[in-house]
Amino acid sequence: MKTKRPMTITEKILASHAGKKEVFPGDLIEARVDFALGNDITAPLAIQAFQEMGAEKVFNRNRIALIPDHFTPNKDILSAEQCKVLREFAKAQRLAHYFEIGQCGIEHALLPEKGLVLPGEVIIGADSHTCTYGALGAFSTGVGSTDLAAVMATGRLWFKVPESVKFVFYGNLNPWVSGKDLILYTIGQIGVDGALYQAMEFSGEAIRTMPMEDRFTMANMAIEAGGKSGIIEPDRVTLFYIQKKAQRPYRTYYSDPEASYKEIREFDVTQIFPQVSLPHIPSNTKDVREIGKIEIDQVVIGSCTNGRLGDLRVAARILKGKKIAPSLRLIIIPATQEIYHQAMREGLFEIFLSAGAVISPPTCGPCLGGHMGVLAEGERALATTNRNFRGRMGHAQSEVYLASPAVAAASAVKGRICHPDEVMKRGSRGFRGYGK
Amino acid sequence: MENEMKIEGRVWKFGSDIDTDAIIPARYLNLTDGGELAKHVMENERPEFPKEVKPGDILIAERNFGCGSSREHAPLALKSAGIFCIIAESFARIFFRNGFNQGLPLLESQEASKEIQDGDQIQVDLTTGEIFDLTQQKRFFAKPIPPFMQELIEDGGLIPHLRKKGFKKK
Numbered sequence: 001m002k003t004k005r006p007m008t009i010t011e012k013i014l015a016s017h018a019g020k021k022e023v024f025p026g027d028l029i030e031a032r033v034d035f036a037l038g039n040d041i042t043a044p045l046a047i048q049a050f051q052e053m054g055a056e057k058v059f060n061r062n063r064i065a066l067i068p069d070h071f072t073p074n075k076d077i078l079s080a081e082q083c084k085v086l087r088e089f090a091k092a093q094r095l096a097h098y099f100e101i102g103q104c105g106i107e108h109a110l111l112p113e114k115g116l117v118l119p120g121e122v123i124i125g126a127d128s129h130t131c132t133y134g135a136l137g138a139f140s141t142g143v144g145s146t147d148l149a150a151v152m153a154t155g156r157l158w159f160k161v162p163e164s165v166k167f168v169f170y171g172n173l174n175p176w177v178s179g180k181d182l183i184l185y186t187i188g189q190i191g192v193d194g195a196l197y198q199a200m201e202f203s204g205e206a207i208r209t210m211p212m213e214d215r216f217t218m219a220n221m222a223i224e225a226g227g228k229s230g231i232i233e234p235d236r237v238t239l240f241y242i243q244k245k246a247q248r249p250y251r252t253y254y255s256d257p258e259a260s261y262k263e264i265r266e267f268d269v270t271q272i273f274p275q276v277s278l279p280h281i282p283s284n285t286k287d288v289r290e291i292g293k294i295e296i297d298q299v300v301i302g303s304c305t306n307g308r309l310g311d312l313r314v315a316a317r318i319l320k321g322k323k324i325a326p327s328l329r330l331i332i333i334p335a336t337q338e339i340y341h342q343a344m345r346e347g348l349f350e351i352f353l354s355a356g357a358v359i360s361p362p363t364c365g366p367c368l369g370g371h372m373g374v375l376a377e378g379e380r381a382l383a384t385t386n387r388n389f390r391g392r393m394g395h396a397q398s399e400v401y402l403a404s405p406a407v408a409a410a411s412a413v414k415g416r417i418c419h420p421d422e423v424m425k426r427g428s429r430g431f432r433g434y435g436k
Numbered sequence: 437m438e439n440e441m442k443i444e445g446r447v448w449k450f451g452s453d454i455d456t457d458a459i460i461p462a463r464y465l466n467l468t469d470g471g472e473l474a475k476h477v478m479e480n481e482r483p484e485f486p487k488e489v490k491p492g493d494i495l496i497a498e499r500n501f502g503c504g505s506s507r508e509h510a511p512l513a514l515k516s517a518g519i520f521c522i523i524a525e526s527f528a529r530i531f532f533r534n535g536f537n538q539g540l541p542l543l544e545s546q547e548a549s550k551e552i553q554d555g556d557q558i559q560v561d562l563t564t565g566e567i568f569d570l571t572q573q574k575r576f577f578a579k580p581i582p583p584f585m586q587e588l589i590e591d592g593g594l595i596p597h598l599r600k601k602g603f604k605k606k
C-alpha cells in the first residue's frame with residue numbers, strides 16, 4: 001500500500017486495521033483486533049461483562065487466549081473458582097487457546113513462544129504488560145476487562161491513535177548491561193508518566209544487537225513509563241525468532257524515514273551501567289554502584305519481564321559453583337513450562353539448587369504479591385519484575401527493588417544489592433550475545 | 437443504572453502516581469464483587485478511606501492517577517465505594533479507558549487538582565466540566581468530556597451502552 005504521508009510503524013499498523021490509508025495522532029478509530037487475551041484475574045470480569053451484554057458467541061475461537069497464570073497453581077479456593085470460570089467459558093466457546101497448568105506459563109512469555117502473536121498485528125490483552133509483544137513489531141496494548149469483553153464479542157475496539165516517540169540507543173553495551181538496564185535507565189530519565197498515552201519506538205544499533213528476549217523486556221516495561229505501547233521494527237533477529245513458530249501469516253511494517261515523531265531521544269549506551277530501581281516507583285533508578293550497601297531478604301528471578309531462558313542462563317552463569325548468602329531466600333520462576341523444561345535439560349536447575357535457590361513452577365506468583373514468596377512487614381526484596389509500588393509484593397511496609405537477572409543473581413550471593421563484577425572475575429563479559 | 441450528571445460531595449485528596457496496587461492491592465484480586473472490593477479500596481494509602489467514604493464523594497488526585505496494572509477492579513472498587521467522579525491533573529491510560537467503561541467519570545483539570553483541598557465540599561457538572569468549590573468559593577473548568585465518553589457515562593458504562601445499541605453493529 002502506497003501511503004500518502006510518511007507514517008510511523010504504529011500509525012501504519014493502526015491505519016491498516018482501521019481500513020484507512022492514513023491516520024493521524026489523536027484520531028479516534030475503530031480497529032480490527034487480531035488477537036486478544038485475558039488471565040485468571042481479568043478474564044472472569046470480562047466473561048461476566050460478555051454475558052451481561054447479551055453476547056452469545058466469541059468473534060473467533062482461534063483468536064482469543066485465556067491464560068490462568070497469576071494465582072496458579074490455584075493458591076486458594078477463590079482463585080480456583082476464578083480459574084474454573086475461565087475453563088468453563090473456554091470449553092463452552094470451544095476456545096482453541098486455553099492453557100491449563102502443565103502447558104501454561106506467564107502470558108507474555110507464553111504467547112510469543114507459541115507463535116500466537118505476530119509482527120504487524122493489533123493485539124489487545126486485559127493485562128497492562130500486553131505491550132510486551134511490541135518487541136515483534138506489533139501494535140499491542142493493555143486494556144481492562146470490559147474492553148476485552150467487547151473485543152471477544154465483536155473482534156473490534158476503539159483506539160485513539162497515539163503520538164509516537166522514538167528512543168535511539170547507540171554505542172556498544174557495557175558488560176552486564178541488558179535490555180532491562182536500558183529500559184530502567186530510560187524510565188529513570190523520562191519518569192513514570194514520561195510517555196503517557198504514547199507509542200514508544202525503540203531503535204538504534206544497541207537494540208539491533210540484542211536478542212529477542214531483551215527486546216521483550218524493553219517493550220514489556222513501556223507501560224512503566226505510561227506508554228500505550230512499546231514497539232521495535234522487525235529485523236532478522238525478529239524474523240529468525242518468529243518464522244518457525246508463527247501460527248498465521250503475518251506482515252511486517254516499518255517506519256518511514258521521514259515519519260514525524262513527537263520527540264526523538266538519543267541515549268549513548270556506553271554511559272549506561274547496570275541499574276537498580278529503588279522503592280516505591282520504577283522511575284527511581286540509579287546506577288547499582290551508587291546506592292551504598294542495601295541488604296536484602298529475598299531475591300526473585302522471574303516474571304514476564306525477565307523469566308525467559310536467557311535470563312535464567314545469565315543467572316546460572318553467576319551462581320555456578322557459588323552459594324547464596326545464608327540470610328537470604330532466592331526464588332527462581334521460569335516463565336513458561338517450555339522454559340522450565342529446557343532449563344532443566346541444560347542443567348541450570350542443578351546450579352540453582354546447589355546454590356540454595358528454590359524453583360517455582362511457572363506463575364506470576366510473588367510479582368504481584370500473590371503467592372510463592374510474599375513479603376512480610378519490613379522485608380526487602382530485589383526482583384527482576386517490573387513494578388516496585390508500595391505493597392506490590394506483600395505487606396504495605398515491605399520494599400521492592402528492580403534490576404536485571406545478572407544483578408539479582410550477584411546480589412543473592414552477596415546478600416546485598418551489588419554489581420555482578422563484585423562476584424565475578426573481572427573481564428568476564430556479561431552480555432549474552434546474539435541469538436540463542 | 438443511568439448516571440446523574442451533577443452532584444455535590446466531599447473531596448478526598450491524593451497525590452501523584454497513585455497506582456492500581458494502591459487503589460486495590462492484588463491480594464484482593466481473587467474477588468470480583470464490587471461491594472467486597474470497595475471494603476478494601478485505598479486501604480494501603482489511607483486506612484480510614486474505605487470506612488468513611490460516602491456515596492457521591494469525589495476523589496481528587498495529582499498526576500498519572502491509576503498507573504500500573506489493567507485491573508478493572510480499581511475503578512470498580514472506587515465506583516462501588518460511592519465515588520461519583522475523579523478529578524486529576526492527568527490519568528494513566530488504561531485507567532482512563534476502564535473508568536469510562538465502568539461508568540466512572542474522570543475529569544482533567546490542573547487547577548482544580550492543585551487548589552481544591554481534602555475535605556472541601558464541591559459541586560461537579562459533568563456535562564459542562566464546571567467544578568465549584570463551595571468551601572473556598574472558587575470555580576474551575578475541566579476539559580469537557582468528549583461526546584462519546586458522555587454517552588458511556590449516561591448509559592452507565594460500555595456494557596450497558598453496547599447492550600442499548602445492540603452490540604452487533606458491524
Ligand code: SF4
Binds near residue numbers: 070106363368
Ligand atoms: S509476571 Fe507480574 S507483571 Fe507480568 S503478567 Fe504476571 S503479575 Fe503481571
